[in-house]
Amino acid sequence: MTTEPTAAVRPRNRRQLIVEAAGRVFSERGYHWTSMEEIAARVGITAAALYRHFPNKYALFAECTEIMADRLVAAVDEVPPAAPLADLLAALGRVTVAYRASGGVYRWEARYLHREDRRHLRAKFAHVVGRVEEAVGREHPLPPTGPPATGQPPAASRPLSLAHLRAVAALGAIGSITMHHTSIAARRAEELLSASAARVAATDPAAAPRGAARPVEPPAQPVPRTRRAQILAAAIPLFARDGFASVTNGQIAEAVGLAPSALYRHYPGKVDILAAACLQAAGVVTQGVDRGLRDIADPYDAVVALAATHVAYCFEHTALNSVAEAEVAGLPDDLRRPVVLAQREYIAVWEQQLRLVRAELDPRQARVLVHAGFGVAVEAGRGLRWRDTQEHRDVVTALVVGALGL
Template sequence: MVTARPRRNGDRKTQLAQVAAELFRARGYHGVGINDIAAAAGLTGPALYRHFADKQSVLSYVLLSAVRDMEAETSNALSALEPPSGEQVGQLLSRIASTSVERRDVAALWRWEGRNLSPEDQREIGKRSSTLLTTWAKVLLDVRPDLPGADAELLCWATLSVFGSVSVHHTTVAKRRFERLLVDIAKRVLSTDVPKPATAEPAPAPLGVGTPARRERVLLAAAELFGQHGFHAVSMEDIGAAAGIAGPSVYRHFPSKASLAYAIGRRAGDRLVLSADEILRTSSDESEALGKLVESYVRNITGSPELVVSFSVGGMHLGESERAELVRIQRDYVARWVDLLGTARPDLNPREAKITVHAALTIANDLARTRRVLARPNLPAELVALMRAALSA
């Protein structure tokens, strides 16, 4: 339970927003009401309305403030040295790492709750984020002039995911060590040689024999819609229409939208675990196993929307047992990566290995749903290269 109370001194609006951010992170945006925020802050609902018009305006304030902070850190770092250099890039990365570690909750909100903003605020944050990434890419091009502009942008998006990865787990180490670890991972990502598209044989045309069973069509349609619009914005009627059946017919296969989401997440998790078991059984050493895990993960994340849905359990109204089961599957899967990386890289302690694994996985999770990079024809191979760079010594 969140019990943080804003202090009398300082900016009351900012303090209230911090309380709300903690609640949104713990319960999800749809699980929090204005009265919940007021109670956690030691206020009444009417008193809170003196600062914010509604819950959506609170979320907007939190996320826009985070973007402004990132803009300020970037401006401060880039004004410190001229012309851009590797040292300047290091300063910029250190500033962003510090902000990310200090404000983990805000990164999580943008990742999972950004779609709950008004269209106007979504556009504003998207515009400012893109401008920020363009600035980073220009600095990188000064340091690596051999890079095509689009590749520089890709590396900067991946770097942003490294820092955003702190929002998907609760593992921590000493603050300075945490920041250095993130900076080291980010530097490796920015130094990645983006693979060139390989000449490949055209894939054979599908046979087109038969059609998926109705239950399978429902699952596929729901995964696609949840991934595009979010769990709460999609109705069972929407899912039925996308699957080509009447809305009420969906209930013959799944009693609720939550049960559908659980089935999607469970199937995606089971697929990853089975693949990991096979890799561990057939690999000759930890490094080979890690490489195969990376390739397996990229195939799954780029081949189906189910995996993206399975990561959004915090924003779905699942039963406690279903939620706990999906979280258990995810943690067990990540633990296999952490064990392998810990053996392959004895320079990392278990917590550092876990932070590093989450950074690599988040790169793939983010870029596989980032519109600016989805059109890249060689994206799967690029994701493999970026993940390997994040994991490397």
């Protein structure tokens, strides 16, 4: 007796499976480096089957960013309006850690959304930030008048609400888990990140941490004295503004007054310019560490110096930092390897000094907190629109130190 072969049954949640797989791939490789064929392979279907659900890559990308934002909105809306801040942060920590592999899709890649889609996304994030900001202001109000310890103008006269700044910085601590691959149990990650975010929310940004009085300056912008250096200097702001994949060789060549073909005398291809930018970023932070830790013996002072140096780097080299963070995933393995090694060495210095101060942390926990500090620096800097003043550097440094639990 023979039986007819059974036709494959299409899962009812195939669209959901596609979106989840796409979110992971977009987060890992970036929008422009991801193909529909790669996403289809992750789901275990053909590209043709994928196109039955989404007409093109952009439509799938837009839905991924929308769904991640919707999850965050749902998380805060499930928390009663008068609930403690800790409940809000715990809810956001749970959903962010649960979707860690796909959560990075909006942090850098959302810039590729069309204007209307970007507007919708911002409105949803504004709702999330607003809920956190209200709770921060309610539980950790700052004096509306009186000069802060560092001599800044009174809080009420500053253009940006300090409750808002602490809210976005706290969310930066939580969201940082999507930007690295440190292996840690989900529950432990939630606890670490929620506690870190709570400390950020409770920090008075005007109160400089002990040991922060020493002025810190990262290496200055290098003067491009060679044609190769001029090409690199011209390419970095273009990559930061438009994204690596959107910038053409013609744009880079025009910025330095060359014919596009002349670029190949100095770089084999555009991706080699990107690799040089990422290595330059690694070199700048390494020099900053050497300079910032010089003559410092106390571990607490060393961590504060690292925080101040990193913040100074973020403000001084905003475009370079953006390119190094957002575009490194697009490098081929042979070009990415030295960049990743340099980044790991940088984080290892932080991890070592932090564990000397907080001996209860194991290496993974310390690493997660270091990345939380980086997330705070990025989001607080964005909140301040990267306006580079000593006041802003001091404020962000205080928030980073708070995230680390010092």
